[in-house]
Amino acid sequence: MGLLSIFSVVWGILAIIGMAIAFIPCLGILNYLNIPFAVFGLLFSILAIILSSEKELAIVGCLLCTAAILFGIIRLVLGFGIF
Numbered sequence: 001m002g003l004l005s006i007f008s009v010v011w012g013i014l015a016i017i018g019m020a021i022a023f024i025p026c027l028g029i030l031n032y033l034n035i036p037f038a039v040f041g042l043l044f045s046i047l048a049i050i051l052s053s054e055k056e057l058a059i060v061g062c063l064l065c066t067a068a069i070l071f072g073i074i075r076l077v078l079g080f081g082i083f
Contacts, residue, residue, distance in 0.1 A: 002048065002051075002052030002053055002054040002057070002058070004044070004047065004048040004051060004052045004058070005048045005052045005054035005055070005056075005057035005058040005061070006054075006057060007044060007048070007061075008041065008044050008045040008048045008057065008058050008060075008061030008062070008065075009057050009058075009060055009061040009064070010061075011040075011041035011044055011045070011061060011065065012038075012041055012045065012060065012061040012062070012063070012064025012065045012068070013064060014037070014041075015034060015037055015038035015041050015064060015065050015068035015069075016064050016067065016068050018030060018033070018034035018037060018038075018068065019031070019034055019038070019067075019068040019071050019072050019075075022034055022072060022075060023071075023075060028075055028076065028079045031072040031073075031075055031076050032076075034068065034072050035068075035069055035072045035073065035076075038065045038066075038068040038069045038072065039065075039069060041061065041064075041065040041068075042062060042065040042066060042069065044061070045058050045059075045061040045062035045065055046062060048061065049062065
């Protein structure tokens with residue numbers, strides 16, 4: 001298995017966990033840390049898609065990081081954190 005692909009999936013799972021924690025009331029400020037974390041995970045996932053033989057795992061990591069970014073931005077917009 002491609003180590004970079006596994007790394008991208010683990011990074012995506014951690015980003016989703018961070019996003020879920022940031023949905024708890026009064027913890028939405030964690031999205032300011034989680035969104036850049038998920039962006040770096042997305043970059044690693046794209047790199048894994050290009051370089052790795054295990055493209056399926058890299059695509060899953062890419063989707064998880066993208067979901068964490070989108071839901072984090074939506075959470076910040078609803079909580080008036082990003083205008």
